[in-house]
Amino acid sequence: MRLNWITSFALLCLLILAGCGKDKDQRDAEVDKFVDDLLRRMTLEEKIGQTVLYTSGYDVITGPTVDPNYKEYLKKGMVGGIFNAVGADYTRSLQKIAVEETRLGIPLIFGYDVIHGQRTIFPIPLAESCSWDLEAMERSARIAASEATAEGINWIYAPMVDISRDPRWGRVAEGAGEDVYLGSLIAAARVKGFQGDNLSAVNTVVACVKHYAAYGATMAGRDYNTVDMSLNELWNTYLPPFKAALDAGCGTIMTSFNDLNGIPATGNKYLLKDILRDKWNFNGFVVTDYTSINEMIPHGYANDEKHSAEIAMNAGVDMDMQGGVYMNHLKTLIEEGKVSEKDVTEAARAILKIKYKLGLFEDPYRYCDANREKTDILTPANKEAARDMARKSMVLLKNDKQTLPLKENKRVALIGPLVKDKYEILGCWSAMGNRDTIPVSVYDGLVEAIGKDKISYAKGCDIQSEDTKGFAEAVRVASASDVVVMVMGEFHNMSGENNSRTNLSLPGVQVDLLKAIKKTGKPVVLVLMNGRPLTINWEKDNLDAILEAWFPGTMGGAAIADVLTGKYNPSGKLTMTFPQNVGQIPLFYNHKNTGRPYDPNVPQFAYGSRYWDVSNEPLYPFGYGLSYTTFTYSDLTLSSKEITKENPLKVSVKLTNSGEYDGEEVVQLYTRDLVGSVTRPVKELKGFKKVFLKAGESKVIDFTLSVNDLRFYNSQLEYVYEPGDFHLFVGGSSDTKLKTEFTLK
Numbered sequence: 001m002r003l004n005w006i007t008s009f010a011l012l013c014l015l016i017l018a019g020c021g022k023d024k025d026q027r028d029a030e031v032d033k034f035v036d037d038l039l040r041r042m043t044l045e046e047k048i049g050q051t052v053l054y055t056s057g058y059d060v061i062t063g064p065t066v067d068p069n070y071k072e073y074l075k076k077g078m079v080g081g082i083f084n085a086v087g088a089d090y091t092r093s094l095q096k097i098a099v100e101e102t103r104l105g106i107p108l109i110f111g112y113d114v115i116h117g118q119r120t121i122f123p124i125p126l127a128e129s130c131s132w133d134l135e136a137m138e139r140s141a142r143i144a145a146s147e148a149t150a151e152g153i154n155w156i157y158a159p160m161v162d163i164s165r166d167p168r169w170g171r172v173a174e175g176a177g178e179d180v181y182l183g184s185l186i187a188a189a190r191v192k193g194f195q196g197d198n199l200s201a202v203n204t205v206v207a208c209v210k211h212y213a214a215y216g217a218t219m220a221g222r223d224y225n226t227v228d229m230s231l232n233e234l235w236n237t238y239l240p241p242f243k244a245a246l247d248a249g250c251g252t253i254m255t256s257f258n259d260l261n262g263i264p265a266t267g268n269k270y271l272l273k274d275i276l277r278d279k280w281n282f283n284g285f286v287v288t289d290y291t292s293i294n295e296m297i298p299h300g301y302a303n304d305e306k307h308s309a310e311i312a313m314n315a316g317v318d319m320d321m322q323g324g325v326y327m328n329h330l331k332t333l334i335e336e337g338k339v340s341e342k343d344v345t346e347a348a349r350a351i352l353k354i355k356y357k358l359g360l361f362e363d364p365y366r367y368c369d370a371n372r373e374k375t376d377i378l379t380p381a382n383k384e385a386a387r388d389m390a391r392k393s394m395v396l397l398k399n400d401k402q403t404l405p406l407k408e409n410k411r412v413a414l415i416g417p418l419v420k421d422k423y424e425i426l427g428c429w430s431a432m433g434n435r436d437t438i439p440v441s442v443y444d445g446l447v448e449a450i451g452k453d454k455i456s457y458a459k460g461c462d463i464q465s466e467d468t469k470g471f472a473e474a475v476r477v478a479s480a481s482d483v484v485v486m487v488m489g490e491f492h493n494m495s496g497e498n499n500s501r502t503n504l505s506l507p508g509v510q511v512d513l514l515k516a517i518k519k520t521g522k523p524v525v526l527v528l529m530n531g532r533p534l535t536i537n538w539e540k541d542n543l544d545a546i547l548e549a550w551f552p553g554t555m556g557g558a559a560i561a562d563v564l565t566g567k568y569n570p571s572g573k574l575t576m577t578f579p580q581n582v583g584q585i586p587l588f589y590n591h592k593n594t595g596r597p598y599d600p601n602v603p604q605f606a607y608g609s610r611y612w613d614v615s616n617e618p619l620y621p622f623g624y625g626l627s628y629t630t631f632t633y634s635d636l637t638l639s640s641k642e643i644t645k646e647n648p649l650k651v652s653v654k655l656t657n658s659g660e661y662d663g664e665e666v667v668q669l670y671t672r673d674l675v676g677s678v679t680r681p682v683k684e685l686k687g688f689k690k691v692f693l694k695a696g697e698s699k700v701i702d703f704t705l706s707v708n709d710l711r712f713y714n715s716q717l718e719y720v721y722e723p724g725d726f727h728l729f730v731g732g733s734s735d736t737k738l739k740t741e742f743t744l745k
């Protein structure tokens with residue numbers, strides 16, 4: 001039998017070769033024909049086998065442990081994919097079982113969480129998003145795919161596109177921040193990076209956009225928690241990045257752990273059929289997040305595992321990750337008439353089509369190349385790209401009296417628990433990244449940049465402990481220097497999956513150490529490594545400079561040195577609001593107005609929407625970030641005061657580099673739709689450009705705004721634009737005041 005599909009595949013390949021320049025329809029017809037033919041020869045058990053995914057005991061386990069029998073199932077053709085198996089030889093050995101020992105020899109797909117790099121670890125995705133550099137993010141995903149495929153992987157569980165407005169939720173580290181417009185562009189860029197133009201190329205993978213849907217709105221920021229939101233909010237804010245990823249060709253999608261309006265996402269027909277298949281015409285496959293099928297039992301939505309399998313298949317889940325319930329129950333459910341065989345066939349079809357597109361039927365071992373494993377990972381070019389991405393991702397939050405860049409020939413005291421760290425610096429989800437010898441620490445990076453003789457070091461304290469014994473030594477080291485650079489932050493596993501926090505200040509005694517060092521009177525620079533916005537109020541008020549470096553990855557220390565010394569002028573802008581305190585959360589720039597907006601100019605108005613103890617303002621707004629130079633905006637003009645379907649608006653603004661360094665600025669355009677058939681946000685990002693200007697240079701920056709940019713989902717969930725008046729803002733942050741107005745006719 002195996003020969004049969006090999007023969008038919010060979011025939012198809014000949015056809016493909018013969019028909020160079022074929023259009024997409026023809027290629028799709030070929031895939032369909034091949035998979036049709038194969039399905040006709042498959043038993044029900046074999047079809048069910050394709051819907052089963054197991055973890056190998058190799059690496060990250062984020063839920064119930066490995067089923068020790070997975071290799072036995074594999075031999076019996078009861079498994080369609082394996083995840084967490086890494087390495088050319090290891091994946092080859094598993095593939096060999098599937099190809100040589102099962103009746104039809106259908107190859108496995110190999111999945112892995114390559115979230116920001118495989119061996120060369122890039123900054124965490126939240127950090128990358130702060131670069132606002134879509135090309136760089138696409139390149140980072142490209143490199144991750146190329147390294148992952150060199151180690152046997154052909155399916156990557158990324159991009160994570162969950163919009164989130166809650167920094168308590170640790171998984172904000174994996175996403176692109178709070179904004180739907182930017183998040184959608186980044187989702188598409190990452191998919192393009194992972195998948196390239198051709199899924200069957202040896203260095204591309206199929207991407208898996210996750211977690212569908214609304215996972216980022218998990219109640220109180222606690223992971224896996226309930227989500228209850230209006231459909232209007234779902235469509236306007238949480239769904240668009242998924243749509244953008246799928247429009248970019250993303251081949252697979254992962255359900256989320258949460259329930260949404262009472263129905264777990266993994267059993268949610270509205271999400272998985274009505275939207276995904278019927279409205280969006282998705283024709284890839286849907287995989288659960290880990291055991292989220294089984295988890296419908298504690299959710300209180302399924303009686304037992306069999307019932308959960310029935311719900312999931314009927315809702316539109318094609319592949320069961322690690323739950324074992326499709327393997328154990330689908331056959332009986334079909335016999336009992338509770339699940340249709342046709343649905344199982346369609347699930348198998350979707351999975352087989354992706355395997356075909358990956359080229360696995362042509363050569364099941366194409367991603368198990370031990371040579372590439374030696375030559376294609378951690379290359380100098382990959383490391384250089386990671387260093388560049390890291391410095392682009394950093395956000396300069398404060399820089400009084402031009403404390404940064406560090407002046408030449410000054411003695412620098414490097415103090416803090418993360419100065420010499422090579423472990424936390426990679427952040428959460430670091431795939432096969434080395435957390436020991438390979439990463440460049442801040443210490444090593446700065447020694448390389450300015451020389452050891454100018455640097456003194458004290459650890460001062462740990463990330464989280466009450467121990468202040470190191471303070472005296474740190475104060476001594478600081479006192480003997482000209483400037484102090486403190487490197488502090490969170491543990492890498494304070495963010496990422498199931499790592500939520502209710503207190504967002506620097507952990508342990510780090511702030512106490514900052515206070516002790518501040519008393520020396522030396523200028524103090526704080527370099528932060530963390531996976532989420534933090535409440536750094538004291539730091540903002542008292543320190544001279546703050547650089548948000550996030551978890552910057554393998555080359556992090558070198559990149560931080562580039563920024564501290566001015567070799568690179570920071571250009572990152574926040575993609576998530578920093579609150580003043582946890583009580584303000586959720587706090588985000590594109591909120592709605594209240595009927596009683598608080599006006600600080602009329603403080604006597606006691607019933608304006610506000611808090612007793614803190615202003616409504618964030619600590620740092622979305623879009624904010626400084627440079628070593630300054631940028632000024634002027635001459636905001638519109639081509640017309642009216643926008644119509646036929647006549648888009650041309651928006652121009654003059655940008656001047658008014659400081660002393662060459663630098664880059666992210667020019668941001670926001671609109672406000674003043675009155676709508678549903679209430680509209682006070683500001684919405686609608687465009688941006690990252691612009692390089694030499695010191696003293698000016699340039700006119702243009703944007704085009706069309707009525708389509710002003711669409712939103714109304715109360716009937718129709719995607720409309722409505723006539724009326726708009727405000728338009730341009731500037732270097734979401735709190736820009738540079739404003740004009742126009743009308744949509």
Ligand code: BGC
Nearest residue numbers: 062063113157210289290497
């Ligand atoms: C996470 C997913 C991940 C999966 C596989 C789950 O626990 O939520 O993001 O892709 O594990 O490792």
